[in-house]
Amino acid sequence: MDQRIRHLRNYEPKPSRYEAARLRLLDLAPELRQAPLYLITAPPDYPRGCYGAFHMRRPDAAIREALILSGQWEGPGNIIVLGRDFQGEELTGILAHEGAHCLPFCPFDFDDRAPTKAEAEREAEAVAAWASSPPVSGPPWEHSHGLQFVRRVLHLHYRAERSGVSVPLPTLHCAGPHYGLSGLWKYKRALGNEPERFMGATFGEIEATAVPSDFQLLFDSDLAAWNKTEAKRQTL
Numbered sequence: 273m274d275q276r277i278r279h280l281r282n283y284e285p286k287p288s289r290y291e292a293a294r295l296r297l298l299d300l301a302p303e304l305r306q307a308p309l310y311l312i313t314a315p316p317d318y319p320r321g322c323y324g325a326f327h328m329r330r331p332d333a334a335i336r337e338a339l340i341l342s343g344q345w346e347g348p349g350n351i352i353v354l355g356r357d358f359q360g361e362e363l364t365g366i367l368a369h370e371g372a373h374c375l376p377f378c379p380f381d382f383d384d385r386a387p388t389k390a391e392a393e394r395e396a397e398a399v400a401a402w403a404s405s406p407p408v409s410g411p412p413w414e415h416s417h418g419l420q421f422v423r424r425v426l427h428l429h430y431r432a433e434r435s436g437v438s439v440p441l442p443t444l445h446c447a448g449p450h451y452g453l454s455g456l457w458k459y460k461r462a463l464g465n466e467p468e469r470f471m472g473a474t475f476g477e478i479e480a481t482a483v484p485s486d487f488q489l490l491f492d493s494d495l496a497a498w499n500k501t502e503a504k505r506q507t508l
C-alpha cells in the first residue's frame with residue numbers, strides 16, 4: 273500500500289448522509305440522471321479554505337483517484353466537491369448552487385482514462401496554483417454566475433420548496449453583493465411565476481426560452497451600476 277492510499281484510508285469521500293441530498297438534486301433536475309452525479313468531500317491533501325464547494329466536469333487525478341478508491345467511480349459525470357462539511361439547509365443550498373453549475377445537462381463525450389504520472393503532477397500543480405491565486409478581476413458574476421445561472425438556481429430553489437424542502441435564499445450563495453448583483457430576492461421577484469410554469473421542463477428547454485423582461489432589466493441595470501462604479505474606481 274503506497275503512502276497516498278494509506279493517507280486516504282480514513283478519508284470518507286461521501287458521508288452516507290450526503291446520499292439523500294444527492295438523490296434530492298437528481299429529483300429536482302432528472303436530466304442529470306443521464307450520467308453519474310458524484311458528491312464528495314475534497315481529499316485530505318487537496319487545497320481547502322479558498323472555496324466552499326465547486327463543480328467539475330472532468331476530474332483531476334486526485335479527485336478521480338479518490339472516487340476510484342472509494343468504489344464510486346462509474347465513468348465521466350458531474351462532480352460536486354465540498355471543501356468542508358455541510359449539513360441541513362446549508363447542504364441543500366450549496367447543492368442547489370453547484371447543481372445549477374451542472375445544468376443544462378451536456379453529454380460527457382471524453383475518454384475515461386487514467387492520467388499519466390506527468391499529467392497527474394501537472395494537474396496537482398495547477399490545482400495548487402488555482403488555490404493560491406488572487407481572485408480574478410472583472411465582473412464577479414462573469415465566471416459562471418451570471419443571468420442564466422441565477423435563473424437556474426431559482427428554478428431549483430422553487431422545485432425544492434415545492435417538494436417540501438426548505439432552502440433559505442442566503443444558503444444558495446447566488447447573486448447579491450458578493451457577485452456584484454442585486455439581492456437574490458429581487459431576482460426571485462423579477463422571475464415571477466416562470467419556475468411554476470416550467471416545473472416539468474428540462475433546464476435546456478428553460479434556457480431556450482427568453483428570460484422574463486423584468487429579470488433581464490434587473491440584470492442589465494446591475495451591469496450598468498457595476499460598470500459605473502468600476503469606471504469611478506479606476507479614475508481614483
Ligand SMILES: [Zn+2]
Pocket residue numbers: 369373416417
Ligand atoms: Zn458557483
